[in-house]
Amino acid sequence: MITGALGYVGSHIAVLLSKNPNFDLFLIDNFENSSKDTLKKIKFLCKSKINFFEMDIRNSLTISDFIKSKNIKTIIHCAGLKSVKNSELHPDEYEEVNVTGSYTLLNSFINSNNKKDELNFIFSSSACVYGKPVYLPYDELHPTNPFNNYGHNKVSIENMLNKKVRQTDNLKVVSLRYFNPVGAHDSYLIGDRPSGYPENLMPIINEVAKNKSSKLEIYGNDYNTPDGTAVRDYVHILDVAQGHLSALKYLFNCKKKSYEVFNLGSGKGISVLELIDTFQRVNKLKIPYFFGKRRKGDLPEYFADTSKAKKILNWSPTKNLDQMCFSSWKFENTL
Ligand code: NAD
Numbered sequence: 001m002i003t004g005a006l007g008y009v010g011s012h013i014a015v016l017l018s019k020n021p022n023f024d025l026f027l028i029d030n031f032e033n034s035s036k037d038t039l040k041k042i043k044f045l046c047k048s049k050i051n052f053f054e055m056d057i058r059n060s061l062t063i064s065d066f067i068k069s070k071n072i073k074t075i076i077h078c079a080g081l082k083s084v085k086n087s088e089l090h091p092d093e094y095e096e097v098n099v100t101g102s103y104t105l106l107n108s109f110i111n112s113n114n115k116k117d118e119l120n121f122i123f124s125s126s127a128c129v130y131g132k133p134v135y136l137p138y139d140e141l142h143p144t145n146p147f148n149n150y151g152h153n154k155v156s157i158e159n160m161l162n163k164k165v166r167q168t169d170n171l172k173v174v175s176l177r178y179f180n181p182v183g184a185h186d187s188y189l190i191g192d193r194p195s196g197y198p199e200n201l202m203p204i205i206n207e208v209a210k211n212k213s214s215k216l217e218i219y220g221n222d223y224n225t226p227d228g229t230a231v232r233d234y235v236h237i238l239d240v241a242q243g244h245l246s247a248l249k250y251l252f253n254c255k256k257k258s259y260e261v262f263n264l265g266s267g268k269g270i271s272v273l274e275l276i277d278t279f280q281r282v283n284k285l286k287i288p289y290f291f292g293k294r295r296k297g298d299l300p301e302y303f304a305d306t307s308k309a310k311k312i313l314n315w316s317p318t319k320n321l322d323q324m325c326f327s328s329w330k331f332e333n334t335l
């Protein structure tokens with residue numbers, strides 16, 4: 001079962017897992033940040049019959065009935081709200097959907113199954129749990145010290161999952177801390193298309209590329225980085241999806257209860273200007289931009305140490321920045 005399966009991350013995982021005939025896939029979403037159109041595209045890409053159910057993770061009765069009736073033993077939990085800005089404006093709503101929602105989902109999962117059944121759970125966490133770097137690259141042992149409500153939600157959920165594993169004999173959990181997922185599926189039919197105006201850099205670049213009149217505002221060019229703009233770790237969405245398949249294999253092979261955390265990033269720091277240059281070069285177009293002030297809450301620089309995922313999950317990113325920029329723009333232009 002994949003929650004938030006019509007969203008950016010969930011849809012790519014769903015399409016990847018649908019290629020494996022051993023999985024019976026159940027996709028759930030409440031259309032908070034997704035559309036019927038995406039569902040149509042997922043169905044097309046999955047070819048096999050997709051089982052989609054409109055459902056809210058906060059509805060414990062419906063979720064419990066569903067888990068029992070479909071005999072769900074594995075959940076990939078991508079449903080949630082992800083706007084850092086809105087998490088500051090609407091902290092209660094974020095707490096309710098992200099933290100209470102995850103708690104409800106996990107409890108329903110445990111209580112709807114037999115104590116002897118092995119239960120597997122993968123959670124979409126984020127690099128923002130780390131906060132201000134004590135050292136770089138961040139490895140999984142780096143202290144967690146988030147500075148926005150969204151990041152606090154992720155830490156609360158991770159702590160809750162860890163605690164549940166300690167209390168439950170048959171539960172195995174992996175939290176995957178994504179860095180900055182970008183790019184699109186190689187059919188270019190699914191990608192990052194939020195319902196409102198985008199807040200993340202790559203979909204904003206797509207918007208600027210489409211509408212020649214507006215300019216991209218670069219948030220700050222006075223950071224202590226090679227070109228003065230902020231540095232992030234961009235990772236292709238198909239590599240992120242593959243990370244979930246690797247985590248599933250790890251959980252299926254794991255014979256005792258466990259809680260593990262893994263970074264999913266490229267391991268490379270890329271500045272905003274480098275990303276724009278690459279986007280312009282591979283897509284042969286110009287992105288007009290100007291330098292604005294630093295965005296409140298932004299860190300100058302961070303990137304991942306991915307050696308734990310390589311060693312234990314046998315996962316490494318395979319796609320480069322050119323492929324991320326190319327697929328992102330191609331998706332934007334494919335109806
Ligand atoms: P998304 O908004 O595209 O997808 C989330 C999906 O969850 C949407 O389809 C939405 O309709 C659904 N949803 C929201 N509330 C729900 C609810 N109460 N019940 C059922 N469905 C609900 O976001 P995404 O980029 O795919 O992110 C997926 C997860 O990964 C989120 O938890 C996000 O915080 C995390 N994450 C994303 C990024 C990123 O850059 N995309 C980075 C780090 C972590």
Ligand code: UD1
Nearest residue numbers: 084126128199200201204217218219230232272295297298
């Ligand atoms: C943001 C969140 C982070 C979350 C991640 C994925 C903040 C402070 N952090 O990370 O918690 O896990 O999204 O959802 O919001 N930029 C511009 N101009 C723009 C937009 C962005 O210069 O119009 C810059 C930003 O300053 C940043 C980089 O581009 O340096 C990437 O920004 P963004 O895509 O929003 O991701 P993060 O801020 O890294």
